[in-house]
Amino acid sequence: MATLSTSLSGLKSATIRRSSPKLHNTHHFSTQLRFSSSRKPSASIVAMAGTGKFFVGGNWKCNGTKESITKLVSDLNSATLEPDVDVVVAPPFVYIDQVKSTLTDRVEVSAQNSWISKGGAFTGEISVEQLKDLGVKWVILGHSERRHIIGEDDQFIGKKAAYALSEGLGVIACIGELLEEREAGKTFDVCFQQLKAYADAVPSWDNIVIAYEPVWAIGTGKVATPQQAQDVHVAVRDWLKKNVSAEVASKTRIIYGGSVNGGNCAELAKQEDIDGFLVGGASLKGPEFATIVNSVTSKKVAA
Template sequence: MAMLSTSLSGPKSATSYCAPEFSGLRRLCPNSNNVNSNFHSQAFLRFCSPRKPLKSVVAMAGTGTFFVGGNWKCNGTRESIAKLVSDLNSAKLESDVDVVVAPPFVYIDQVKSSLTGRIEIAAQNSWVSKGGAFTGEISVEQLKDTGCKWVILGHSERRHVIGEENQFIGKKAAYALGQGLGVIACIGELLEEREAGKTFDVCYQQLKAFADAVPSWDNIVIAYEPVWAIGTGVVATPVQAQEVHVAVRDWLKTNVSAEVASKTRIIYGGSVNGGNCAELAKQEDIDGFLVGGASLKGPEFATIVNSVTTKKVAA
């Protein structure tokens, strides 16, 4: 069986059947001395094994509907957002995709009142408990009152700029889920963590914080966003992204349940655009995208949503 190289820089060994050293990931080699080598080897083998195509289906390892979210971050004015909403309303979007956009808080009402019902509204953050004397925060109850269906939690900018810790983010997710909001749960490693070989460790620690807190995984979408790829223009290759998505799905299977691993959608984020989305979407464990800058351009965002067509296979 041919093994696919995921190396960022190093040459492939001529004497080894395992993957070459990959900056930021443990060596996925059956004879590794790493205590977790068997698990990661199995995950890599699953990824490399050919998948028998099925007629008229979307080829995904999970069973959920393709999911694309647009995170507008701290961008926009009334005028620019009105133009963006107009572009989204006129876009032709594939029907078998769940589409969500996350405007800045102050424009949620504007977007909700003018955006087609085909696209749901998400918030970019929420408070950890019921509202009250928490200056500057937005409660889950307030978000629901404005029509939000989802909230993004654990985004790298909240973790590494604001300083939110894993356990705090897990508690936020638990509260939001308990109040009926879906959660887009972000995980991902810094560049120095990848270079130190800690990619899996970091992602697993972040996943565990969610798993320790949440009452159910029914309304959670996991967004793997390598921090070194967010807003930098440097996107993970399809193989690099798929490799981590495989590991995340197998972590869920081992630590939560096989059912959760199958149902939970794992989406990729990090400089996704209209030019690279198709190749990324072809990977069977990539169940969609969380899009930053490109989501501010209606036609390009539509292209990303419609990349689901690259997953469709026929016998």
């Protein structure tokens, strides 16, 4: 596992050396890629800082019709997916039953949100119990669109995560900073504050996947460089080690989201602390989503 030692007052991009962990400052939006483009995938072991299985989620957001989703499911059913990847898709609520009843068992189904407690007189909400009744296994919580458009705060999201976990759902727990927060050097502060809200509430980290999604990269076409993403993932793992436990830091998968597509996924996947992806727009295209799932091959090295 990479270690990180830096001030929480600002984001200091780092080149991590396993033998001597020295930090080197770079510009926040440096486009320099610090990896070897000559590295060739090899079908052997998957090298990741974490010990969990590679994880790729597709967040369909508020998109789709019965017709388009039938086509998307057909494409996913016919895709060849690498076996050593957990694959999850999150349709809109109204199409969950359609997807669950037609999608191959190779791909699990997630919800995009859930209510903070047991169902009842909460107009427009969906309960964890209803999701379980449909066979849903996961739920995405804390997505930036819920935080910054709907207005959900850290504590509310933490409580929703705690309830979902207590009822047996896995949680894809989103964190990430706004553009102005990154430019102000507050990336770590924001992400750690959001992590703390989860840590203060959840009963266990066993069924949590953390999704780092810089808000400035979601749906904008901008994507963090592999090194920018790696820096934050190292910091998140280090925070878990210091504030939860070394075991949780090792086991918890930390995935990246933010304009991930078939063209950039391989280089991002090569980073040691990137354990997978949460994909938006590209997950609506079956063949491209399959390419992203299969980017796990970029992490494989000879045994």
